[in-house]
Amino acid sequence: MSDNQGGQRYGYNPYGSEDERPAGYQPAQGQPTQQQPTRQQPTQQYAQPQYAQDPRYASPYQQSYQPAPQPPAPGKDGKKGAPRAFVFVLGLFGGLAGAVALVAALYFGGVFGGGSSTSSGTSGSTSSTSGTTQNITINPDSEDSSVAEAVAQKCLPSVVTITVETDSGEALGSGVILDTDGNIITNYHLFEYGNNSISVDIEGKTYSAELVGSDESSDIAVIKADLQGASVTPIERGDSDDLVVGSWVMTIGSPFGLEQSVSTGIVSALYRSTTMTLQTGTAIYANLIQVDAAINTGNSGGALVNDQGQLVGISTLLTSSSGDFSGIAFAIPGNYALNIADKIIAGEQVTHAYIGLSLSTVNAQNAEYNKLSVDQGAYVAEVADDGPADQAGIKQGDIITAIDGEEITSADGLIIAIRTHEEGDVVKVTYNRDGKEETVEVTLGNDEELQKQQAAEAEQQQQSQSDQSYNPFDPFGQMGNGQ
Numbered sequence: 001m002s003d004n005q006g007g008q009r010y011g012y013n014p015y016g017s018e019d020e021r022p023a024g025y026q027p028a029q030g031q032p033t034q035q036q037p038t039r040q041q042p043t044q045q046y047a048q049p050q051y052a053q054d055p056r057y058a059s060p061y062q063q064s065y066q067p068a069p070q071p072p073a074p075g076k077d078g079k080k081g082a083p084r085a086f087v088f089v090l091g092l093f094g095g096l097a098g099a100v101a102l103v104a105a106l107y108f109g110g111v112f113g114g115g116s117s118t119s120s121g122t123s124g125s126t127s128s129t130s131g132t133t134q135n136i137t138i139n140p141d142s143e144d145s146s147v148a149e150a151v152a153q154k155c156l157p158s159v160v161t162i163t164v165e166t167d168s169g170e171a172l173g174s175g176v177i178l179d180t181d182g183n184i185i186t187n188y189h190l191f192e193y194g195n196n197s198i199s200v201d202i203e204g205k206t207y208s209a210e211l212v213g214s215d216e217s218s219d220i221a222v223i224k225a226d227l228q229g230a231s232v233t234p235i236e237r238g239d240s241d242d243l244v245v246g247s248w249v250m251t252i253g254s255p256f257g258l259e260q261s262v263s264t265g266i267v268s269a270l271y272r273s274t275t276m277t278l279q280t281g282t283a284i285y286a287n288l289i290q291v292d293a294a295i296n297t298g299n300s301g302g303a304l305v306n307d308q309g310q311l312v313g314i315s316t317l318l319t320s321s322s323g324d325f326s327g328i329a330f331a332i333p334g335n336y337a338l339n340i341a342d343k344i345i346a347g348e349q350v351t352h353a354y355i356g357l358s359l360s361t362v363n364a365q366n367a368e369y370n371k372l373s374v375d376q377g378a379y380v381a382e383v384a385d386d387g388p389a390d391q392a393g394i395k396q397g398d399i400i401t402a403i404d405g406e407e408i409t410s411a412d413g414l415i416i417a418i419r420t421h422e423e424g425d426v427v428k429v430t431y432n433r434d435g436k437e438e439t440v441e442v443t444l445g446n447d448e449e450l451q452k453q454q455a456a457e458a459e460q461q462q463q464s465q466s467d468q469s470y471n472p473f474d475p476f477g478q479m480g481n482g483q
Helices: 049-053 144-158 334-345 364-369 388-392 411-419 448-469
Strands: 101-104 159-166 169-177 183-186 197-202 205-215 220-225 248-253 261-278 281-291 303-305 310-320 328-333 357-362 377-383 399-403 426-433 436-443
Touching (some): 144 248, 144 261, 144 303, 197 220, 205 334, 310 334, 357 399, 357 411, 377 411, 399 411
Antiparallel strands (some): 159 197, 205 220, 357 377, 399 426
């Protein structure tokens, strides 16, 4: 997959609105009677500090959004409702003084020109492998150092280092072994710039691997190592719904190429949510686990485990003013990540809850300009024919202000709120129409058919671009498009 292949999964429609549907969907060509609100000037950006040294990334992808709504107290069924409000402030690395950068924990050795020179080259494992999950009993009531030692001994054999050769250089991340067949869960953003070759280091041995599948919008991928008969130790699965603020956790991965590094801490907060623009689309992070255990570049896709040595999260993001760990990091909840990974391994298509709306953020500025009746919310730019929202009576021009009673202040906030649900869930959508507030029930669908349509249209667009750029008299393509 090349750098610019495939549209944004949650990109803009021709009217400038943010589309909840997969990328590639082409909305109807009917302009609304009222001028639609436009998005604010970007105030945030998806920044990798390494890109500042590469002119190709001199202008990082940017987007602005409002905080997501705060959820009700979750139940044991794992349904979180709408995510808690949380603003990730992003700035250019090395640019704005005092800016806080939210970065994916990914190390691009090739950008530095040194390949993976920071890698130790050995795994530093503390335990031999076996064909099945290790049966180690851990007593969390003992001294913290003893718990950490026992958890590390149990889990280190199940965490691997992943090296991805791309057109941009060498990407280094981490992964977690799920089964004895060699399936490994990791972050999708390791592969967003391509995967010419993939290798994994498991306890000092290197194996080739291939990408089994991914869900870009969830930032989850599965690779499979060619074990050539070798035995490996799958991680024991835990229940991320059991985590509470203050729970003991450990991160395991390869920060800066230092393989099999561990760090302990606690759960600092739950239900943090945001969206991030990747090279190939937009990732939606709902109900992230915030921890103070170290997550640095190279930890992407690594394990977050509890005091029983059970997988409860996938290390993914960090917030920092320098690009390095500063006490705030985030993991995708294990239950959510593993559900996606299991579907990928089984060959099933990963689908998401779908409401069928194209949306724009309403703010005070564009509300005044367009004489809207409310100054915040998610403006309905278009309604998919016969989609869930259409069936519930939602119309173009409505402004959605709440989901299940929780305030919606932006298009991103609504997208995240829907992502926390599943197909078939019934949600109460409150919207304002011509100054009057109404609430309807919407039964959510899934985006399977739209994903297929998106893939077909993206392929057609790619082929069209290829045809336009071809010039038989210019083998390097520099004369394409009439230039």
